[in-house]
Amino acid sequence: MSKQGRKDTVNGPRIGVFVCNCGTNIAGFLDAKTVADYASGLPNVIFVRENLYSCSEAGINDIRQAITDNKLERVVVAACTPRTHEPTFRAACEDAGLNPYYFEFVNIREHCSWVHKEDREAATEKAKDLIRMGVARAAYLEPMEPIIGDVTKRALVIGGGISGMTASLELARRGFEVVLVEKQKQLGGLLRAVNWIYPHEKPAAEYVKGLVGRVGKARRIKVLKSSEVTEVKGYIGNYIVSVTSLKEPVTAGIIILATGAEVLVPEGQYGFDSKRAVTQLQLEGLLAKPGTRPKNVVMIGCVGSRMRDRLYCSRICCMTAIKNAILIRKKWKSDVTMLYRDLMCYGIKNESLLMDAKEAGVRFVNYPDDAPPLAEKGEVKVTSAILGREMVLPYDLLVLETPLVPAGTNEALSRMLKVPLDEYGFFLEAHVKLRPLDFATDGIFVCGTARWPAGIQECIEQALGAASRASTFLESGRVKVEPIVSFITEEDCRGCGLCVALCPYGAIELIETEAGEKARTIDVACKGCGTCGATCYRGAITMKHYSDEQLTAQIRAAFEKE
Amino acid sequence: MVIESLLAGADGVFVGACKRGECHYTSGNLHAEGKMEITKRVLRMAGIDPARLRMRMMSSAEGNKFVEFAGEFQKDITELGPLGKPEGIDKNDLEVKLQAAGKALGGRKIRWVTGKIVEFTEKGNLYGEKFTAHEIGRLFDEIAMDEFRLREILERLKGKPHSVKELATKMDTAPKILVRQMADLKKMGFAEIHSVVGNTPMWELSGNGETAYE
Numbered sequence: 001m002s003k004q005g006r007k008d009t010v011n012g013p014r015i016g017v018f019v020c021n022c023g024t025n026i027a028g029f030l031d032a033k034t035v036a037d038y039a040s041g042l043p044n045v046i047f048v049r050e051n052l053y054s055c056s057e058a059g060i061n062d063i064r065q066a067i068t069d070n071k072l073e074r075v076v077v078a079a080c081t082p083r084t085h086e087p088t089f090r091a092a093c094e095d096a097g098l099n100p101y102y103f104e105f106v107n108i109r110e111h112c113s114w115v116h117k118e119d120r121e122a123a124t125e126k127a128k129d130l131i132r133m134g135v136a137r138a139a140y141l142e143p144m145e146p147i148i149g150d151v152t153k154r155a156l157v158i159g160g161g162i163s164g165m166t167a168s169l170e171l172a173r174r175g176f177e178v179v180l181v182e183k184q185k186q187l188g189g190l191l192r193a194v195n196w197i198y199p200h201e202k203p204a205a206e207y208v209k210g211l212v213g214r215v216g217k218a219r220r221i222k223v224l225k226s227s228e229v230t231e232v233k234g235y236i237g238n239y240i241v242s243v244t245s246l247k248e249p250v251t252a253g254i255i256i257l258a259t260g261a262e263v264l265v266p267e268g269q270y271g272f273d274s275k276r277a278v279t280q281l282q283l284e285g286l287l288a289k290p291g292t293r294p295k296n297v298v299m300i301g302c303v304g305s306r307m308r309d310r311l312y313c314s315r316i317c318c319m320t321a322i323k324n325a326i327l328i329r330k331k332w333k334s335d336v337t338m339l340y341r342d343l344m345c346y347g348i349k350n351e352s353l354l355m356d357a358k359e360a361g362v363r364f365v366n367y368p369d370d371a372p373p374l375a376e377k378g379e380v381k382v383t384s385a386i387l388g389r390e391m392v393l394p395y396d397l398l399v400l401e402t403p404l405v406p407a408g409t410n411e412a413l414s415r416m417l418k419v420p421l422d423e424y425g426f427f428l429e430a431h432v433k434l435r436p437l438d439f440a441t442d443g444i445f446v447c448g449t450a451r452w453p454a455g456i457q458e459c460i461e462q463a464l465g466a467a468s469r470a471s472t473f474l475e476s477g478r479v480k481v482e483p484i485v486s487f488i489t490e491e492d493c494r495g496c497g498l499c500v501a502l503c504p505y506g507a508i509e510l511i512e513t514e515a516g517e518k519a520r521t522i523d524v525a526c527k528g529c530g531t532c533g534a535t536c537y538r539g540a541i542t543m544k545h546y547s548d549e550q551l552t553a554q555i556r557a558a559f560e561k562e
Numbered sequence: 563m564v565i566e567s568l569l570a571g572a573d574g575v576f577v578g579a580c581k582r583g584e585c586h587y588t589s590g591n592l593h594a595e596g597k598m599e600i601t602k603r604v605l606r607m608a609g610i611d612p613a614r615l616r617m618r619m620m621s622s623a624e625g626n627k628f629v630e631f632a633g634e635f636q637k638d639i640t641e642l643g644p645l646g647k648p649e650g651i652d653k654n655d656l657e658v659k660l661q662a663a664g665k666a667l668g669g670r671k672i673r674w675v676t677g678k679i680v681e682f683t684e685k686g687n688l689y690g691e692k693f694t695a696h697e698i699g700r701l702f703d704e705i706a707m708d709e710f711r712l713r714e715i716l717e718r719l720k721g722k723p724h725s726v727k728e729l730a731t732k733m734d735t736a737p738k739i740l741v742r743q744m745a746d747l748k749k750m751g752f753a754e755i756h757s758v759v760g761n762t763p764m765w766e767l768s769g770n771g772e773t774a775y776e
Binding site: 115420440498501502505527531535536537539548556558559 | 567593676677
């Protein structure tokens with residue numbers, strides 16, 4: 001194999017290799033000494049040291065000392081995973097005056113000693129291969145500086161329901177300006193249609209009124225009603241958002257998405273007519289007004305959810321139904337029967353609410369998945385899963401428990417903000433457990449039912465969380481990003497725009513130059529994923545720290561076994 | 563990088579990706595999938611067994627799956643033997659074909675099509691028409707064939723002038739297909755007739771032939 005693509009020892013950079021034993025974690029399962037000896041024979045390597053623990057105080061001092069004493073220009077550490085110690089070793093390089101991106105990590109613990117415990121020789125050979133590859137890449141590493149961007153100390157909150165209002169108030173309380181955009185004429189969202197809040201035992205109207213009042217009084221919050229977002233440009237720290245009611249666009253450092261959800265309208269199901277057959281939300285309205293007093297009320301659960309095309313459980317309908325059933329028993333004294341498939345009563349207070357309902361005389365009938373009830377001429381026919389026979393229940397009011405479904409505006413917003421939707425059309429967070437309120441795109445956060453059906457308490461929790469996440473950026477006023485981004489060589493770019501179209505983060509823009517349109521990376525918005533680099537037919541895009549040159553050197557080294 | 567690996571001496575290339583919908587970079591795995599599909603087709607055109615390239619999806623928590631996939635691949639490639647041997651391609655020819663494959667895959671046409679493919683399958687084209695897997699397959703086949711042949715001609719003309727007949731023998735293709743392609747290349751300004759030996763025109767790269775077709 002040719003040595004093409006590798007720097008020669010005479011002119012190449014001075015590379016130091018540190019082989020970590022990780023106690024016995026590495027040295028117990030492969031021959032670390034053989035590996036270290038091998039490394040000393042690799043091109044450009046002028047210093048090799050075996051450490052018991054490279055990450056320990058002694059190990060770090062060793063690295064720092066070796067850089068100074070031997071004028072090392074690259075440092076390769078063969079140890080564990082970048083997840084734990086890359087920052088440690090980069091910092092060690094920086095301390096000794098070496099650019100931290102001159103550091104190359106080779107993982108011989110997870111990739112060798114741990115997975116090849118049974119075969120010492122193979123583990124040793126593989127460690128040699130990986131170090132040879134790491135050394136080859138290291139020769140091509142380039143120094144880089146972290147990217148720092150300013151953050152406009154203003155937040156844009158889209159959606160003025162309970163989540164959006166809570167998040168806005170929280171951010172305002174922390175001293176940040178907020179622009180709150182609401183599509184409707186009034187703030188309040190779905191909560192405006194709700195009658196009663198459990199477990200607070202409080203009319204929802206009172207709560208909404210209080211919240212709207214506080215938002216109105218907050219001098220840092222600017223409310224834009226009857227307004228919609230039409231265009232979003234920019235990136236974390238510097239979003240430029242056009243809103244229908246404003247002539248000039250709004251600038252904001254971060255965006256919180258709190259657009260909520262809609263209640264499914266069960267057209268054509270169970271004789272739905274908004275009079276005698278209503279949704280749970282319409283029932284809330286009836287309960288809030290005097291007048292109605294039906295003798296028999298029947299509720300049907302899972303109407304339009306947990307079925308084909310809408311597999312999910314909307315989570316909050318069961319509890320809403322139980323809450324309303326109790327209220328009906330108290331207020332109207334009607335007979336109430338709840339037909340359910342399963343009961344979703346998660347949370348501490350909610351389980352006890354189910355007991356309250358049973359005590360209040362609400363009748364619960366379980367119907368099987370494959371035999372939904374039938375409603376006709378004022379009667380519901382249902383097969384009880386427990387009794388195994390059909391029951392006929394007369395009704396004066398039929399209440400259908402329909403799920404929350406994604407808002408119709410989600411798709412347009414998803415495109416504008418470059419944030420993904422899940423399979424049903426709800427917004428999808430960056431990571432279900434690790435980053436539940438973030439989007440993969442930096443500087444945009446999600447809370448409330450825009451993400452998934454949620455109760456009031458959960459909406460508030462998420463709104464406070466999103467506001468807290470957002471304020472970490474707003475507070476510092478600066479955003480520091482890894483410089484592992486794409487770089488576009490202007491002379492080679494023909495401005496075709498494919499990279500702009502494909503970038504999942506909106507991190508490339510076309511700019512007008514004297515030589516025509518050219519693509520340019522917006523460093524702070526770029527995640528370094530490489531989609532653009534793999535797409536440019538002109539080879540004009542380099543992925544920094546993962547350049548073709550670096551990776552090719554690594555691949556060639558893989559097959560250069562003597 | 564796939565072709566680079568084969569050129570460097572790999573007998574097979576395994577690409578591991580996240581599961582659909584779980585990509586850390588939103589849709590990178592779908593783009594990768596499209597690219598691997600067309601790469602396989604170009605390899606097939608180059609006479610290389612496309613089984614030498616395999617992509618498997620798994621989550622980062624599925625170490626057992628990775629072990630299983632890697633083991634299978636190792637076994638299959640070992641059975642297949644060294645690159646070029648079962649395919650009956652000699653070393654020089656292999657290099658020419660891989661270079662041509664690399665250029666075809668890095669060229670404008672394939673990069674545009676694979677770039678847009680995720681959009682076409684997930685969201686539909688400008689008219690809202692979604693492409694089926696079958697349609698994409700046919701589209702890829704066609705483009706892979708055209709692009710690879712073109713690149714191979716350019717690669718082979720680099721060394722010395724060739725007649726269509728010579729090219730057809732080396733490329734294992736019918737001369738009448740190549741005649742048409744040569745005419746296209748001439749029109750685009752990438753190839754021209756160098757001399758006429760007897761009644762046979764000999765083709766060579768024209769002035770900008772080597773660099774212009776990008």
